[in-house]
Amino acid sequence: MKEYKIDPELNEVLPKLSDADYKSLEQSLLTDGFKGAPIMVWGDIIVDGHNRYEICNKHNIPYEVKEIEFASKEEAIIWMVRQQLGRRSLTPLQRIAIVEKYKPFYKKKAKENQSKAGKNYGVGSQKLSENSTTAIQEGLENSAKVSEKIDVRAELAKDADVSTNTYSKGMKILESGNEELINETISGQKSINKAFNELKKGADTDKSETVSDSNDELKKLKEVQRKEAAQKIKEVREEYGIESPEYEDAKAEQLNVEVRINEIENAVHDTQTSDIESMLIQIQKRYHDYLLMFQQDIEWLSDKAFYCNDEEVSGKTHSELQNCLEKFKSISDVMEKMVIDEFGCISIDK
Incomplete structure (x- = not known):
């Protein structure tokens, strides 16, 4: 069978599996064989399925390959990123980490727009004549369209399906060097x-x-x-x-x-931390602690039975308590979106 390789630059786009996930995938391939989507290749380069390819080669497990064409490595990277984002099991921080691969392309596009805008604006140096006013106006209008500013962070946040504020926080976490905190957030144990x-x-x-x-x-x-x-x-x-x-x-x-x-x-x-920042942290912590305690109380009550005139009514009571819990959880989601805005006030980041 033809051998394929992994391009180092393209490999950086693909999120690395944890040891536990890699072993789980290996056990699945050994038990059930190769199933699911084929390994995608561009020429002799793997662009999706490199872990499955590695395991199959290691244990001589037959696998399926499908070829795909790209005009450039840049196009291949964009496709790979979109493939990763299409997987629903990704946590918000995983999505942010993957979307960061797009940043060079957005920056490149922004520079191209600025360059084109500068060239179009040059029409303003034309000698004024009977028709030159119209030409200048058209040049300025075209310049405005071409030079439309690309907000790189906003575009990346949109691709990651998070707010710009959440995206910035996610990047702070990824750049912190705190591996324990990064892993807990990547796995979804903690929100961003x-x-x-x-x-x-x-x-x-x-x-x-x-x-x-x-x-x-x-x-x-x-x-x-x-x-x-x-x-x-x-x-x-x-x-x-x-x-x-x-x-x-x-x-x-x-x-x-x-x-x-x-x-x-x-x-x-x-x-020094401002009073408003301390207040925000206190609000979020107190509500989180309250929600956790309420949830534990409901779990305890759910094991208990209640009767009214020899008729059991605990089912309805437990259901109503669960409804309350869901409402409290929705409030918790709002609490986590609280930020300090440019005016120094606590606001909800949508």
Whole structure:
């Protein structure tokens, strides 16, 4: 049977299976044989089904191949991304990770639009004549159409079927280097919003420690070094005069202290978490804890039977409690979409 290969650049597009999923796929192929969609190839390059191909070759399991044609590697990557997005079992963070493969193409398109817009706008340099006003107007209109701005993040979020805010949070999680948090979010154990809040909370803790250290240094600068610098200027002025090099050095030393004080004050201001951000985190945490407790109470009550005039009524009661739980869960979804908008207010991200 013909051998196929995996292009390193194309392989980056395909999400890597976990060890558990790979073993599960291997066991399925060994037990049931090759089933489902064929392995898709472009020439001698695999563009879909590389794990199944690898396992089948390893155990000499017959497999089916289907060829597909692309005009370029770029076209192949776009097709591969769309294939991955078409799989319903993907979690939001998995979709975001896959859609990121599109980013170079959107950026390229945006640059092309800017370039075309610049060329079309050149019609404005034509010499004015009887018909040139119309030509300029048409050129400007065409330029506006071509130069329509491509919001790369918005396009990527749309492909991933999430809001732009959720997309940004997802990228922060993927770029955090926190493998445990990434895996929990990739698997769906945690929502993107919950994982982002945990990530932010950890960052805020680090910032809090930094702020504490900075405040100690600031206090020392203000109470000790500032006074020492002022005293030194006074002594040098009396001993050497204001025209002396010693006086200039003392003034420079005083200026350095003031610059450092200003730097620390700005840094402390930038790293402190605002009251509104703390409030948002508190709202989301308290509701999450409440929902979890309510769900546990319902599970406990569902095992109990109730009677009224010798007639069991627990079924209806349990059903109504489940309806309440579903409503609370829908509220929880809204809570997770809460963000701080550009005006510093808590709003719902749609």
